[in-house]
Amino acid sequence: VWDLIKLGDYLSAREDVDPSRIGITGESLGGMHAWFAAFVDTRYSVVVPIIGVQGFQWAIDNDKWQARVDSIKPLFEEARIDSGKSEIDAEVVKKVWDKIAPGMASQFDAPYSVPLIAPRPLLLLNGADDPRCPVLGLQEPASKATEAYAEAGSADKFKFIAEPGVGHRMTASMVKEASDWFDRFL
Template identity: 30%
Template sequence: MRFFSADQYVDRHYMNEREFHYRNALEEGNWSDWQQRFRQRLRDITGLEQLAKETDGLPLEAEIVETVQMDGYTREKGYIGTEPGLSIPFYLLLPSDGEGPYPLVLTPHGHSRRGKEIYVGNYETEQERSEGVDGDRDIALQAVQEGFATIAMDVRGFWEMGREEEYEQGKGNSCNPLQKRALMFGRTLIGERVHDMGRVIDYASTRPEIDSSRIVITGNSGGGTVSLFTAALDERIDICIPGSYFCTYRASLLAMDHCDCNFIPGLLQQGEMYDIVGLIAPRPFLAVNGERDEIYPSFGAREAYAHVERIYAAMGVADRCAIHFGDGGHRYYKEPVWPFVKRQLERLKR
């Protein structure tokens, strides 16, 4: 009996030339043209371009439903429209100290059942609190305590943006059914999530307390995915810090089982993950990975980062990219994040 060899299949196709390999820009010497064409192609294959046209002119219809004074900051809960009949639930955290308008940190979450709640430290159980704190997953709370305005939203497929069917069954997310439906309409969950982040930025620009000219995006795992693609496709993002995601696709998505929400039809005909980071350059980029991450292996992250270094060096901004490996597995590592953010924001002010 003979079986299908997925490894041989991947190896054969992976060796094909990618249309937007960054070496093309190096050889041609025109980064701007390469970025413009590649960004448009990604907008097309993710469905983001189609979604933008479908929602052009859609009002935000922002609604704040709760305001709570916390220790050192105010927490608002609200909703904004992202497409007809669908709203994004979010928390806005504003520091009580300092003087606004404050730079903004967006914190898309990963594959945790309660989504944004973990990132703002709104824990349901002591076990959830322990896991959140020990894994540095209270990212929105970290950001506001560092003096930033922060928006933590539910990512499409989770918690208030998940389906009732999965919630009632006790499942952690609705990624599989939502991705299948998105694909049937020429979309992807990644494209829809990037669109949602854009709507959040649109809303942030209406708030006088927020300096929407200085925007950071960082999240862990699936939140790292959203962070990277949002920064690549939305140039309003100034600093991108994906946690526990940066790698090569060959060493991660193609090497083991991953959630359906990670996949974009035809992506590897266009570029590898480090090529996508080329759409972020010359804006600051920090990859935060775990040395013992089993699903985004450190050897793949190192291989990908060697390419990113070449891209940033070729643009003359080698000091704007970095990678950090925490001594652990698949989790967030806050140690390098906020010093990097403050250093790069200070450079932006000059």
């Protein structure tokens, strides 16, 4: 995210860039980076994370962390060994998140950080069957964002789409939705 803050510095300093019209998107980890960059840097005026937002604590609390952990398993295996555990469990997962990104499963988690992007245009794109970013774990962040955007008088600037039958992958329709969102707000 620090790199994206520095990118914001670079883009804002260019004469050929309107600093009030800088959008950000990304897919999977890139979507997570877009979400966190927009949370901390208001220069990102339009935000479209694709299959990147998730409720980290929700996944721990609801035993839905396995697919995310499997995507970077060696890290969690090392933590399991260091903890003296026979298998990776929710406690190991929480310890890893707290170590590599303090606050990611607490004060910076989606229910708290996503609504703070308001009133800037935010489109969350996800697969309805995504095991890494489970839709059920996005209900609270989406609900809180809906409230935040309504309170800011910007209800039309927040949208959450969970594409039916899609797992953790970006689709052509997601690309079209993202493109249309940028066209509309940039």
